[in-house]
Amino acid sequence: MSGVDVLLWGVLPYVMVVILVSGTIWRYRYDKFGWTTRSSELYESRLLRIGSPLFHFGLLVVIIGHVIGLLIPESWTDAIGLSEHAYHIQALVLGGIAGFCTLVGVGILVYRRRTSGPVFMATTRNDKLMYVVLVAAIVAGLATTVLGTGIIGEQHSYRETVSPWFRSLFVLQPDVASMGQSNLEFKIHTLIGMLLFTIWPFTRLVHAFTAPLAYLFRPYIVYRSRDAGPATRPTRRGWDRVG
Amino acid sequence: MRVMAQLGMVMNLDKCIGCHTCSVTCKQAWTNRSGVEYVWFNNVETRPGQGYPRRYSDQETWKGGWVRTARGRLRLRAGGRFKKLLSIFANPVLPNIRDYYEPWTYDYETLTDAPLGDDFPVAQPKSLISGQPMAVEWSANWDDDLGGAPEHGPRDPIVERIRTESEDKVRFEYERAFMFFLPRICEHCLNPSCVASCPSGAMYKRAEDGIVLVDQDQCRGWRMCVTGCPYKKVYFNHRTGKAEKCTFCYPRVEVGLPTVCSETCVGRLRYIGLFLYDADRVTEAASVENEHDLYPAQLELLLDPHDPQVIAAARRSGIAEDWISAAQHSPVYKLAKQYRVALPLHPEFRTMPMVWYIPPLSPVVDRLTETGHDGEDAGNLFGAIDALRIPIEYLAELFTAGDPEPVRTVLQKLAAMRSYMRDVTLERPRDESIATAVGMTGGEIVEMYRLLAIAKYEQRYVIPTAYSGEARELEELGCSLDVDGGPGMVAGSGPFGEASGRPLPVSVETFHALRHRQTSEELADPGEPGARINLLNWDGKGRPAGLFPPRRTASEPESGTADPTADPRPDTPMAKDRP
Ligand code: SF4
């Protein structure tokens, strides 16, 4: 367990969480107006209609896969009689397909961004940086799926290295040693993932945090009173409400 | 009964000359920013024509508004909540910028920069979206005044529909063509499908006055409202990624001023006032089975503001007295419900729109006179209504979901008014049978005539201000130096000279000034010596005292006269170098 390991797997994750949480709160408080999908569907919809659902739905499956793989200990799947081998097969098939969809989707979206004039014009530097990190994270993730499951190269059971480390982070006792034993692909993927979450609050990705699930439960027609409060008429400096 | 108040508008289409003043002033006020170049909160369409955006009223394509399910419930035409969330990553029926039009500017620079040559330089059109040179092929009123009607006219969804029914009704040959203008704003519907479509809950209907707004801080750019609105009156700002729509000029109506489009309307054809309606029965009214019953159901929702029960219920729901009294004097209530001459636009979308239209009576009198008839005789007029140039079927598709009867009745009332008023003007005995033939009394006809023809500003716009209890909040909160005689009281300036201190909310300042200017005959004179006049509020009347700095007299030497470079013409107010 080297000092680098401690830094990467014992300190960095917490730095990331602090930036992610405080950055998100800060953005929500001071830039509500900028909190949007910044959709470009108005300019171009043919490619978007293929690329965007492919990417987003793929990503949702990928997220579920991560949750299962990282949070559910190996002993639990063993207990329900799912063998190590069977688990890897399903992870490879499901994860591979979802990851592939995500990659193709983001590929279409990037291609669209580059080739459709108005969409390219509307692309900021912030977007470009975000795309680089996002695509890198997806590619590295796919690489771990393909390489780690032993199709090419040696099989690597991340559920004995990465997952225990991930869970240990929550109890504030990072199991740096476990993570240190995982292979290079997993380390790279994890690092890029942490980078992605670090820049997350400062990019358009924030829209994911306001996925409108409440829509399923609210009444259709929304009434609001004119004096609904600070959202409609900002009070001025020095006139903060009491209580 | 849950009484709510709703601001509504009526437009008298007979008077619209299609000048687009309303659209332009609205645009100058609200959407002259980048990102909303293509956005027209108010647009004026030539009918027959495709409208803006192209063929918006064809809901088979655009999936706006509500549909009634087999079980009698209302469902969003574009799909329910689950379907909305599943299609959130790419809205399947969002109009493309080309369905509106690609906004452009001209490359004016070449006009001045082009090198000397044999050819005249031209200013090429350049897209405001991509920055590239573009061919201008469509715009917000491309088929204005029937421009290109033989080509574009048949694509009007209503023309398509009536054509299949009766081949002959709509013609585009020059001799038989007809047209009228249809100014459109957001309908501020009672049952707004845009609000229902918004996944974030950012769109809302204001409880006090029914204005439908988008909370810009809460909008996340999911674009479902654009699809949801059958009138396509929510637009997507492609720069900010937020939805924007007509606000009924709420900062103006809150201080009792009419909307910009109404204020500037050349034909003075717009009326603004309050409706009181029963909020508990909106859904029920919007889901009646037969589309022809939608207009009567909508009328049913509007409550009689003179009915003591309604007044009591309104008080119970916290509606202020001045609002109740405004509802009693509301011109829109009179036109829509009392005289029943104003009709809603496309009630079949089931959103219960609150901008109403008096259908045009086309130049029927002249036509009758040409053919040797007495053009203002009631009998002749009634007979001619079915042979109008603007087919009743067309108007019915616009205003009553295809039911010709209400449209015919309205046109008959308008015709009866002409006939009856002729006798009044010529001081002949009044023929009360004309009035009774359309179910009105002579007195009502005269009243309706006054409202439609000669009503003054105060009668056309009866707008109660924001709750009197809130009136103080509309003003800027005072600062501690604002005591009488304190430094904060210097007109138009803060403690550290002009424009110091906290800025006045610009809207409040200018709206009050504007209101003052419109309702008073006096000069825009600040009144106090030494105070300057705000040029924005000067209406050109006379020469108010504060317009120029006071003249200096010869006996009052200027402090700088010893300086040889001093201005030799101390009397000229425009002199340069003046401190
Ligand atoms: S007309 Fe206005 S209130 Fe009605 S659905 Fe459209 S945007 Fe909403």
Ligand code: SF4
């Ligand atoms: S300003 Fe009045 S007359 Fe002119 S187009 Fe608009 S509504 Fe019609």
